[in-house]
Amino acid sequence: MVRRGPLQPGEKVQLTDRKGKKITIQLVEGEETQTERGVISHDAIIGGPEGMVVTTATSEGSVGSAAEAYRNNPRKPWKNTRRIGGWQYTVLRPRLMDFILSMPRGAQIMYPKDIAQVIETCDIRRGMNVLESGGGSGAMSLHLLDAVGEEGSLTTIEMRPEFARVCEANATVYFGGRPAWWNLLTGDFDSVAATLEAHVYDRIFLDMLDPWNRLEQAARVIAPGGVITCYVTTTTQMSRLVETFRNAGCWTEPEIGETLERGWKAQGLAVRPNHEMIGHTGFLVTARAMAPGVEALHKRQRGTKDTYTDIDDMSPQEQQSRLEELELRDISDRKLRKVLKDLDAQVENIPGTR
Template identity: 30%
Template structure:
């Protein structure tokens, strides 16, 4: 069974990040097969698993052990051999990030701005951070707290609408997947 089919059957704990938003993250950062990445706020592990498909190493942090256990199980089931690229840690990025010279750090947290000093110290020069923010007030807090440490690369919202094509009948689907989050991409300066 392929990755996307397996994804529909994963165990859920916290809300999962959708593929539409993961695609935005992958296409708006400079990660590649040699990249080392930290995913903070592992949740159910969906972003962690997607990252592991494309990079060399993923460190997945969550301060809630029950979520980390769900993420571990999901990544093992989704990835098989690529799950060996992931190191899971029951840690809090607000307190400390041990890894250094990381290429990318993703933050799916309530108060992203509180982690920015630790994120800065863990990233390599020109490293990137992506903040997944359900609320615009979170974006404002991030921008207000980046000081001279980060440059805003992009602030995005991805709204998805499918289309129906049946012969000469062409129309948008009646349902649309609207706002899920704002995606803030920052670069260390």
């Protein structure tokens, strides 16, 4: 839903000052918002155009001058002067990314960089039927609802009723009403998914602690050729999930990826990356569903390569005999002799080693 025209009561707007500091508020007739630098009247914004500039007014109880502020609080005079008006903010409707980062939330939300990657790798498009598990605070749900549109449908399964309420409220505020194409269900994934029709979902997204335990029901409800993407945060979760995909036989070879984000500063000739970046937040593991009864094709493991046996569980004799099979040494004898010859020559050139 695209909103244009004058700003209306009930809408959220983002206020940005010249230093880049942002405040997100919901417009309510007769209300005021207190900032560090004065008061903003909502009535001064309502009915105005997007992209306007609003100026703060002096807040009640603030002092009228810097000299008076110093007399009242000589140690920290700036505290009261900041409440003096005259500070300007640009008024714009928030982007979905801005809305999500500022909305009330209980559960930790996914970062926009990961959400965007889910939409791309899971190939979620308008008109699709999508199943989501783990609604949380609604960050991913809002993007899925926006991506499938009114022509599609989203079914969200959230285990905790209180999180479901947070998720539903955030979606209602963002869309200006509860989306009619959204089916929000509460309960554990397996129990709720067992009540859903088989092979009707084009895409599935799982954001939970143990997605590998949910693949059986996911395989039942997903359509042949459908895409499933799982979000996990640790390498142990990722490894277990990937092996479960492979062992199930009904999923294609899983793809694994993560996204790192780094902003840049560009001011005249001072062009450089920011000191901070958003590094690892989670792994995205994606696979596709095979047709019922068809075994997925997977890369064959080399006969001499064992990547599953833990060498610490072997006896010393077994460890010695398995070194080459485990490929812990991938250098030929000829190359090894040459390396040793070169090193012997270098050692002899060191005084006192002959």
